[in-house]
Amino acid sequence: MAERQSIELHINEETHVVSPDTGNTLLQVLRSTLSLTGTKRGCNQGVCGACTVLRNGVPARSCLTLAVECDDEEITTIEGLAPNGKASIVQQAFVKVGAPQCGFCMPGMVLVATALLREHSNPDQAEIREALSGNLCRCTGYVKIAEAIELAAEQLV
């Protein structure tokens, strides 16, 4: 119960012991302390979704999550989807349809898509749009992102 305390974060199946300030967000710890820079900061206000990680399997905004609140939790960042550089089916689908443009939103989008497909193996357009609704992309109009999710869903069955 001090200003800084040591916590354990289980990130991408590795345990990291860190001592963030109380006010440090998970996003700050991931990017600055752990150099996991695949998680992006687009707004720091919880609106854009660029900072999305999976927290115990559920998409969460790391900019609205204090690191100390995640003690002993399982966190998956974008880097965790392709251990050893082997891209996941979802990642491959994003590349195949040509979804990434500037790419800044993509880590968040891929994670949201991954979580969606774990829950619903065959989502319809409405479910896909709903799942994406919290993540902003300025480049793609979301069309190819939705296409990628459909393709990944086909390949996952």
Add this chain to the structure above:
Amino acid sequence: MTGYDNLTPRMPGEAPEQEPRIDAVIGQSVLKIDGPAKVSGAAVYTDDLKRPRMLHGALLGSPYPHARILGYNTSAARALPGVKAVLTAEDLPVQNIGAAVCDEPILARGKTRYVGEPIAAVAAVSVAIARAAVQLIEIEYEELPAVFDAEEAMALGAPIIHEDAGSYARATEAPFADNMVAHMELETGDVDKVWAECDHIIEGEYAIPAIHAQYMETCGALAELDNSGKLIVWCSTQSIFLTQLSIASALQIPMSKVRCITPAVGGGFGAKFGSVEPITAALTLATRRPVKLVLSRDEDMSMMRTRHAAKIRMKTGARADGTLLCRDIDIILNGGAYADLSPLVLECSILLAHGPYRIPNVRTVGRVAYTNRLRAGAFRGFGVMQPTFAGESQLDELAAKLQIDPIDFRIRNAMQSGDYNMGSHHIPSCHLAECLESIQSHPDFIAASAERVGPTGRKRGVGISSVTQQSGLFSSSAAVRVAEDGTLVLNTGYIDIGTGSDTSLAQICAGTLGLGVEHVNVVAPDTDGVAYDFGTASDRASRGVSESVYRASLAVKQKLFEFASVMLQCPPDRLELRPGGRVGIIEAPEAELPFSAIVQWGLYAGNGPIIGTHAYYMQEQKINHVQTRSVGFRMGGGVWYGYGATAVQVEVNEDTGQVEVIAAWHAHDVGRVINPDGARGQVYGGVAQGISGALYEELVWDNGHLTNPSLMDYKIVGAPEVPHRIHAILLENRLPDSPYGAKGFAEPTIIGVAPAIANAVANAVGARVRTLPITAERVLNTLSVS
């Protein structure tokens, strides 16, 4: 990253399993070369970089829209432990920067001219300390009267924003005065005389607000000094060369002492032509340590730049038979506190305000004003979107009066290949009518046009807009070198900000030399590289840059043939390129050499390395002064025009006024599709951004203070607001003098969306909204009037 079968490289020089065409990669949906990095979090953006002993920068923005700076007290900030430098204008050379008008200090000097204007900068050991130090800087101000509206700013007696405007260096010949940055006119025919011949005349005033590009990656830079004392600046920019120039001139150091590099850039849309790089570089020079400065979203929205707010008065006349006769246009742009690219934006507004139609009598008068708001600059659509909103709205109103189908009306008046824009600029290829027809005959569009109500009983309507834009500005170049193993190194200095240009340029290079894109090493933009490029703008990748890449690749081919001819003892004209990176003797399948053998012969035995280069300038089209009268107009750079059309179907909730876009169509004559998936992606993105601007986006200021500086208050479209059905119709009328016939098309996909939506709303419920964004409230207000 591995794991993609189709990315497994074949070694160059190996014959492919079946013999494809040499240029097999042209027109293929080749996977984007940066795709795997971007979906895996491996792509590195400016803020992802970290350097040893790196400091963090922060900026203090002005609290006043217009104030004299009487004094600074930075001692408390300097005394804060961890602070390494505090800079104000007093610490910097007295030097303005500015691409069109040299009017802008990198930190406010003497005066501050908008709320948020950077006035001091801090470098400290952490972001938190830098930001805390900024709060400790005390500045004494004398508040001055401010002006926010462009017309009020140009009226007599308005507070003067730049007292020294007369002494600024300018790259424009346009007349200027007091708060007027530039005044331009363009006129062809005799507008005043022909009103009497018009059977129908529509007149109206249109307002377009300032909006922000909302690239997902905010502006930022990281600067450090290298071993030779040269500044290295990694930056999120659309032009490394303009950025290098602005840093060098602001800090009064030679360009040889500045090197700019771009890592991945998270979007730009025109608005990333220079940002915090000079200030970051100044902090590095002051501390001799690496400094990173990345803006927060609210800082970016209050410190960077906007799309020009515009007020447009327009009057259009037609004969009863549906022939357009005449258009008179008055454009007023709000340029904000600094000129930035305003004169160029105005020039493009003026050039295309009459739309892609044969109108014999057109007069356009345009002015751009200084005001005490955030500067306006380049933005996707570059000055053309604003008058297009007015013009395309008027065409529908005229069509209604004429009782003609709006698409037929447009086709009837559409420009054709061989016409002259504004009586002056030659148009070699215009297939606007074909674009319009392709939508008109699209089965889904026919069905949508017939559908007057949606499933819940709400009214539906369709709307159309023609689209045109000039493209291809200024200079580009390319250098292609063949590496020892026969792979290619391509250097252009052009920045892929998400448009897929790295991939499409690699396709052009690879396709010209018979290789796959995996054999092309696209060099990251670096001012220390060999090639120069003006920057990512005006769909230059498809015109100027691809031209350079194509010609440089041909130069490589010529060298390969030259060397091979010696090696194979065969005249060059009997040689042929073979797919996979081989040169062989025509009709002698066994007699061939892989590129690697040829290049190594050159390197170690013969005529030196194989390097092809090309430098390109897009030839300027001049005004024909007999046909066209002009004031202050000088289209710098080339002018080349592209054509397309956008249609939408909307549903209007008459209780609340909310508009939903149900489907969209965008047809464009792209000349030749280099990468179909990439091209469709650009169309989807442009249409979505257009919907966003048409329905939701507006920067709102209250007495100079931005009231919505967050993505919470300033809304852009999310997935639910964009229709599932966006039809990208890519027409291919090849441009003879362009490599593979390609034309630029990605930028203007945004232009027609707002007018198409306005027309669709009018078609659905009869409400004509002349002010953007078309908010629910505006729709209801208009409905209650009509």
Add this chain to the structure above:
Amino acid sequence: MQYYRPSTLEQALALLAEDPDARCIAGGATLVAMMNADLVQPSALVSLKGISELQGIRATSDGLTIGAMTRHEVVSKEVRLTGRLEVVRMAAGNIGHPPIRSVGTIGGSISHADPAADYPTALVAAEAQIEIMSQNGRRLVPVHEFFISYYTTALEPGEMVTAIHLAAPPSGSVSAYCKVGRTEGDFATVSVAFSGAFVDGQCTAASVAIGGCGEAPIRSPEANALLIGAFVDSDCVAQAAEALVNACDPLDDVRGSADYRRLLVRRLLPRVFSQASQNAA
């Protein structure tokens, strides 16, 4: 800034009593955003995540109790929220986006007291009671007295919201909820929440609340009285809307002008009322 993660309510209340500038952190969705923007600088954070008493929805002898730490997503799927309480479930499903609903909590949301948020309006329509505790004990506050002004509640220093109590819905009661925002997931330009009952198309009980139109959710006993006895096409519905408009005090802001909001109240109330009557049928 200190960080505490008590495991019991008692410990949490003791910490709040000790340090008046300490703030509770629930899901963090709002508080962390405000901390990121330097809008608040608490001296300490008391994390509520380890306190099991605050979690979940329980049936009580006279209704339902929603623990303060219950996430929006859980509320949005709670099948026991029926009849006049269904409005609370509808509101929960309207908050933000899935990633916000999976984190944000009902206690956090109402303690923030944004009058354009979904819960306050719905809870006022459902006539909830807010359970507040401090070291000195427990008190129940009718929800419309809980919301005082913009971002201001009846919470005193040392107090926290521990639960929301909802009286069991009379059988045959119904709800309806309607929100107009600029985009999906936006805060309300105007929201209208209705709880009530209908018999043969005639309204027999009514409780309406309006969001986004003043410093707190707007209610009007006069409007409720006008609606009781009304049919969908009665003139009384428009009169009730007028009464609500008179009770509103909306602002002009980026989401819309005050006039537009008043207009929406007039238009949305009949829609919500008829939706509720259909739900009853």
